[in-house]
Amino acid sequence: MRRSPSIATPLAVIGASLVIAACGTGDSNSGDDGSSGGTSAGTVKGGPGVDVAAKTIRIGDINALTGPASALGKPVAAGHRAFFKALNASGGIDGWKVRLTIKDSGYQPQQHVQIYNAIRNKVALLDSFGSPPTKAIQALLDRDKLVTTPASFDSIWGADPVIAPVGTPYSYDIANALDYYTKQGKDKPKIGIVYQNDEYGQDGLRGYKAAKDKLGFADGGRQTFKAGDTEFTAQIQKLKTAGAKAVVVVALPSSTGPIVGTAAALGFKPQWILQGPAFLEQLITKDGSLNAKPTPVAAALKGALVTSFSAPWGDPGAPGMKELVAAHDKYEPGQPPSIYFALAYASSKVQAAILRKAIGDGDLSREGILKAKQNLGEVDLGGVSPSVTYTPDGGPPSTKSLITRIDPSVDGFLKPVEESYGSDVADGLGTGG
């Protein structure tokens, strides 16, 4: 006969294990495990991801090469690669070479955490793609004091010393663009906004609201949508009925097309103001190159304002552009010209500047790199993006926006109208959150 069925009562399992509660946790002496050549040699102190003997520094890049953001992640990865290949080929940073480890998290926070834990003791600096995944590792970054450059422009990054965003927060861009737009005309036009119902959209909305309060234009309607939607008629119809003269679009390119296209079909032709990520070269032509077949929405997008991350491709007005295009042509010729490539290139440049300062200070430990970042001061990005400034006080690295206008007849389709536009509205925004 079988014994009556039971294994240890679940309660007992929990109870027994809690007996160990006599002990407790303490702080780890973090950071110094797992690094190769972590001791000081010569005059430079090493740290995780730094090989002092071989003079190499490893930078991690947790990117989104698959999944919903992969259209943006791929050029970003290419930009990082191109910059460091060019840098190493020209002798590196005072003889130090930089190695890049690129991993794909598919824009999933859980994957991001897993990958982060895999590489955290092997890298000296980190690139992290996207707001949600970066927020998932933010507590870990703070713990590990790992200086991280997010490919994301949430206003909130300015408040965290280990995060080094390279660029102007979304809300600042919107505020600046609206300031610029309203100052072009004499009367106060009605302005509406269409935004994606996520944190990216919310940050854009924050800029819109601040601008509306400060600049005093009339509300032309606030419409939301979900990423992946294909049907926008109702939203557009409402903006049209409200009589919006200008409409801010905080979207990803896959939604920008349908939004602008629907409006055009309904005979609604406002001044479009696109938040940087809403634009992609493929919105204008088949493969994003100048003479390829135009898309059905290309005509409607002509003249739209775009707060771009970076100067137009090959912009002669930006001294840094020449070097960028050269690096692109030599190392990543397969990547079509993209503002994301330029953005990533610029952010790598900031990382190199941080490392250069840390090497100069003789301290490549995590603490040393963090100190270098906080005391870096202004970094000139050669006009590719507005220059950025890092101080111990934190705050956004840049409050200026690069405002461009869509022109399908030029390479990259963006024509700068203001290289570095600032406004009181933007300056009053703070880091939010």
Add this chain to the structure above:
Amino acid sequence: MRRVALPALVVFAVLLPFGLSAAQLTTATFVVIAAIGATGLNVLTGYAGQISLGHAAFVGVGAYTGAVLGSDHGLSAFVWIPAAGVAAALLGALLGPIALRLRGLYLAIVTLGLVFIAQHVFFNAGGLTGGPQGRAFPAVQLGAFDFSPGKVLELGAVTIDSSGLYYFLALILFAAATAFTWNLRRSRAGRAMVALREREAAAAVMGVDVGRVKVTAFVVSSFLAGISGALYGSYLSFAQPDQWSLLMSIQFIAAVIVGGLGTTAGPLLGCAVVFALPSLLKDLPFLPAEGSGGLSAGDLTSITYGLLIVAFLTLEPRGLVGIADRVRRSRGNDTPSKTPKLTVTTPKEAHP
């Protein structure tokens, strides 16, 4: 055989973290956390035969309950972890009556709708969930134990870091959940669930209160989903409403099916495959390095992952436990274990 296997498994599970790299331990922790939720779904789908694609909603409710009580009200993890289960269970109890009216794949689709409705609520209940921006989740604090990143537990020569602590906490809760469902399956309620799965109308005639049993199955299932969600949110530390997606539900149901429906070992085995496989595949040496052009490792991983599910279920529809059975039988001992086949009653309707 079984008497050796269980202690051996326990020893293995306890020693495992010390043989893993930080990344592998993270993966293992996520797997065990997910296995708690899968154990719940195994009760609902494996025992009671109710197919739910809504598990992610319950996981999300648990996670947010934990966050609100633990972070916003500063309660102890002794409170917010169980409370997360209770909150999710309450939602499950509310849904049970709806499930009573629906059969088979109709229920699957309605629960699929639940995921979207829950996401809509999460997106709009900004005060609780942070809205679209997402919110931070509290680290577990159990008395003197602090699970925050950077804290370590030193037991003599052994050091356990934050990931390790989460791993062990999840392991203990998983063991408790498994013991609970093991007992359940061998008690009145568990038998009633199996009877319900096989012959709903006949079970009722035999005196099984079909309504109550269904609600019970939903409650147990969503309770464990809630616990799993609380730990998941806490370990992940930050999440946005779209974290609790249909994909997550599909991963859970895939885990219990791949593991072997209605079996004791199924949920853990299935979770190991479903939640660890993608990260393991990515590290295969023959895949091209990320960003080196051509097919990306990420794409290849997804393709392989999908094809593996297809190939696996085509070759062994009874799941991993079915394979274990085959191996055992080919060695010539033991009768096949009692892996039930889930027969969805496909309602035959008359239509005009």
Add this chain to the structure above:
Amino acid sequence: MTEFLQLLFQGVSLGATYALVALGFVVVYRASGVINFAQGAMLLAGAYTISWLATDIGVAFVPAVLASVALLALAGAGFQAGVLRRVAGEPTFVLVMITIGAGIAVTALIEALFGADQRLLGDPWGSSSFHAAGVTITWVKLWGIVVTVAALAAYFAFDRYTRWGLAMQATAEDEEATLSLGVPVARVHLITWALAGSLATLGGLFLAGFPSSPQPTLGDAALRAFPAIVLGGLRSPTGAVVGGLLIGVTEVMTSGYAPSSLGDNFYAVAPYIAMILILLVRPYGLFGRAPAERL
């Protein structure tokens, strides 16, 4: 009023596309009791095949569409013969899970082959439109409705007047009995999957048409067709069409008129809420009947 008519037109046109997708689900479900979760991936594959033929290869648009419909029909039948036939008789949910796995693989394959960037569809309509009673009607939407009606008519004629249609109905009623009558049930299953592939392609075509474009997220639209099939009743082709239209109109109308107290983007969940409410009243959908209970 104009606004209402405009939204109504958009709703009907969206609903027509959902109807195509929903019919694809129902055709498979009727014959085999399986909900094909790979329908979204098939739709995506259809849209990309059209785009690839029409813009990369340079095939004229109409032949490109016809070729894609044929290719996807073959792919559907191939999947049935190569995979699903091997697991015939296994629990329904194992089969459903297999379709989920196939969906994941196909979606990832498309992304790997074509990249995540948007593409051109290669259709002749673009953004061209005309006006009627103040309502803007884009040609692509109008054609969407026309093709849907034609496809549905063809399907119903096939179902009603050919022996395959009768065989499909019989298989749906009782597979074993049908088999014993000498109906080649295996071929019936092949045909249903081929039909599902064709219908998905047409659905993909119009979902990817202006103002949208072929992009990897298009497959998610199949999820929105779920409420449609449940509303109508999983086994009822008529129900799929009515359900599809209902869901399309509900979605666009709530997008236009839902009060903001219901939360942002209420339209995205309105179809599911409608579905649940209707199922509470009619557990087998509008056109389904409760099955006779078996002991």
Add this chain to the structure above:
Amino acid sequence: MLEVRDLTLRFGAITAFEDVSFDVARGELLAVIGPNGAGKSSLFNVLSRVYEPQSGSVRLGGQDMLARHRSELAACGVARSFQNLGLVGELTALENVLIGRDHLMRCGALRGGLGLARTEERAHRDAARRALATVGAQDLAQRVVQTLPYGDRKRVELARCVAMEPQLMLLDEPVAGMSAAERGDMTELVRRLHRDQGLTLLLVEHDMGMVMRVADRVLVLDFGRPIAIGTPAEVQQDERVIRAYLGEELAVGA
């Protein structure tokens, strides 16, 4: 004890049975017979609340059965077996019998899962074993039901009915599909339950041999109408019964 009055069941235009009335006294064994399609199984399904009748009443010990949900019947003292077996194939015989005791058990999922229901569980396992012993299947307790031969499964099902501790037992073709020897055993078993334990039984059966041997009275249905009721001997002589069975073998004796 059981009073059935004017019971009518229709499926759309098809009438399963019409105006069926009969009584079953306490301790009586009433057999329902009739040609295929006479409505016998439908009658059982109405009595066990699977089908909803269009009209009529069913009372058990004075209580209105039609007001009860089918899952309450067990608690009211009604047990039934199924023509196509109502067993769960993956479970052991013992577990199947235990399902029949569900309505007699009180511990819920929480206590069951925490392992706090063992006293109750043990008591009911003993009762279930006794029920298996009653039908001579005590050795089958730990066997998985789907591995058992058909005759044994029938016995396990009968054991479950016994374990339900009913006042009224409905048996749906208990010897269908059995070998001659098994039929003999089963007939004996039913007779013992009836005679020795004083159970009230309602029996649907095709096997006239069994019916004639065990039944106190017989109700004959034809095309959904009761055409005769009486002792086995009376019914055998009834002209309408003989006419109804014309062309069908009226197997008398064994």
